[in-house]
Amino acid sequence: xxxxxxxxxxxxxxxxxxxxxxxxxxxxxxxxxxxxxxxxxxxxxxxxxxxxxxxxxxxxxxxxxxxxxxxxxxxxxxxxxxxxxxxxxxxxxxxxxxxxxxxxxxxxxxxxxxxxxxxxxxxxxxxxxxxxxxxxxxxxxxxxxxxxxxxxxxxxxxxxxxxxxxxxxxxxxxxxxxxxxxxxxxxxxxxxxxxxxxxxxxxxxxxxxxxxxxxxxxxxxxxxxxxxxxxxxxxxxxxxxxxxxxxxxxxxxxxxxxxxxxxxxxxxxxxxxxxxxxxxxxxxxxxxxxxxxxxxxxxxxxxxxxxxxxxxxxxxxxxxxxxxxxxxxxxxxxxxxxxxxxxxx
Amino acid sequence: xxxxxxxxxxxxxxxxxxxxxxxxxxxxxxxxxxxxxxxxxxxxxxxxxxxxxxxxxxxxxxxxxxxxxxxxxxxxxxxxxxxxxxxxxxxxxx
Ligand SMILES: [Cu+2]
Numbered sequence: 001x002x003x004x005x006x007x008x009x010x011x012x013x014x015x016x017x018x019x020x021x022x023x024x025x026x027x028x029x030x031x032x033x034x035x036x037x038x039x040x041x042x043x044x045x046x047x048x049x050x051x052x053x054x055x056x057x058x059x060x061x062x063x064x065x066x067x068x069x070x071x072x073x074x075x076x077x078x079x080x081x082x083x084x085x086x087x088x089x090x091x092x093x094x095x096x097x098x099x100x101x102x103x104x105x106x107x108x109x110x111x112x113x114x115x116x117x118x119x120x121x122x123x124x125x126x127x128x129x130x131x132x133x134x135x136x137x138x139x140x141x142x143x144x145x146x147x148x149x150x151x152x153x154x155x156x157x158x159x160x161x162x163x164x165x166x167x168x169x170x171x172x173x174x175x176x177x178x179x180x181x182x183x184x185x186x187x188x189x190x191x192x193x194x195x196x197x198x199x200x201x202x203x204x205x206x207x208x209x210x211x212x213x214x215x216x217x218x219x220x221x222x223x224x225x226x227x228x229x230x231x232x233x234x235x236x237x238x239x240x241x242x243x244x245x246x247x248x249x250x251x252x253x254x255x256x257x258x259x260x261x262x263x264x265x266x267x268x269x270x271x272x273x274x275x276x277x278x279x280x281x282x283x284x285x286x287x288x289x290x291x292x293x294x295x296x297x298x299x300x301x302x303x304x305x306x307x308x309x310x311x312x313x314x315x316x317x318x319x320x321x322x323x324x325x326x327x328x329x330x331x332x333x334x335x336x337x338x339x340x341x342x343x344x345x
Numbered sequence: 346x347x348x349x350x351x352x353x354x355x356x357x358x359x360x361x362x363x364x365x366x367x368x369x370x371x372x373x374x375x376x377x378x379x380x381x382x383x384x385x386x387x388x389x390x391x392x393x394x395x396x397x398x399x400x401x402x403x404x405x406x407x408x409x410x411x412x413x414x415x416x417x418x419x420x421x422x423x424x425x426x427x428x429x430x431x432x433x434x435x436x437x438x439x
Pocket of ligand 1: 177213214216222224294
């Protein structure tokens with residue numbers, strides 16, 4: 001293969017990846033996302049047609065080639081005003097007006113409330129009690145299920161929702177501005193310190209949808225991923241009931257030693273495992289960490305290797321994140337600690 | 346050395362060896378828990394314990410605590426043929 005061919009070939013996966021990825025507005029899986037996808041394809045098509053017309057006009061102008069550099073037409077030669085009036089003002093005015101109203105209409109598909117949302121939608125979202133509260137932190141997501149009053153369900157980073165029905169979400173921030181965005185389901189909505197926003201999302205079919213914080217929020221913004229798992233309602237209820245239980249008690253010597261290491265260590269200052277003395281609120285709730293697919297705000301797979309690497313040296317995996325390096329454990333303690341966390345299903 | 350280095354590379358990624366080791370050629374392998382695995386084919390001793398032979402490296406990757414009970418490197422459940430692939434990759438680091 002020639003150099004150029006190799007270069008082009010090396011770029012190919014980039015484009016293919018762009019099509020295959022789940023994290024894309026054009027890969028719509030819910031009513032709000034469908035409206036957004038429709039508007040963006042309409043915009044893209046209009047844009048392409050406009051560009052084609054403009055290039056064609058340019059080509060015609062060049063072809064006509066009136067005069068030369070030495071001997072050009074006088075600058076004040078008449079004609080052309082109609083082109084400017086129609087092509088430069090009237091048509092853009094028409095096209096942009098249509099998109100303006102289509103854009104306004106789009107706001108009704110994802111009700112936002114708060115000082116920053118569409119006014120007419122505030123009432124709708126505020127009236128319906130939110131099902132889920134999401135609090136943005138540098139650089140992870142705290143997730144509360146607000147269902148029954150006697151149910152205390154707090155988790156992090158992996159957000160489950162029932163499919164086929166709208167879910168109302170309340171968004172807050174613990175520090176700086178973040179933005180919640182799962183492109184296959186809805187548009188971006190900011191999480192604003194000292195303020196509340198609401199969003200209503202609906203997944204038209206079960207599946208794992210990935211998303212991303214969409215407002216720069218500090219050094220690890222790019223690793224503030226979202227994993228949103230839409231489930232059949234029955235499976236969702238089962239999941240929720242399990243998340244409401246306290247952490248699984250260890251049963252074998254290794255996991256028991258691991259729990260001891262966990263409770264004796266600094267972990268409890270920042271993390272909660274319901275049912276134990278660990279009640280820290282600074283970091284993600286770990287009551288069911290073993291059930292999560294990923295760690296570090298969905299940056300790494302949740303397996304023995306990544307988990308142990310994360311616990312001792314999160315700083316090498318996610319530099320600058322708010323979980324410090326932890327150096328007090330020996331190898332045996334670390335392995336048992338991982339075994340304990342993994343059984344917190 | 347039997348084993349497929351390309352498969353080894355993918356296995357290193359999925360098991361998360363890189364969360365503890367810096368490993369040349371593996372994207373995101375920037376862990377600072379254990380030693381970096383630079384020039385691994387030129388190493389004489391594995392984990393300060395075993396002569397660096399293919400067989401020993403495979404044994405180590407399959408079950409480190411069996412060789413060094415107090416080690417922080419976990420038994421990740423790597424199978425024998427996977428360990429051969431991983432070792433083959435590490436021996437490409439010259
Ligand atoms: Cu961010």
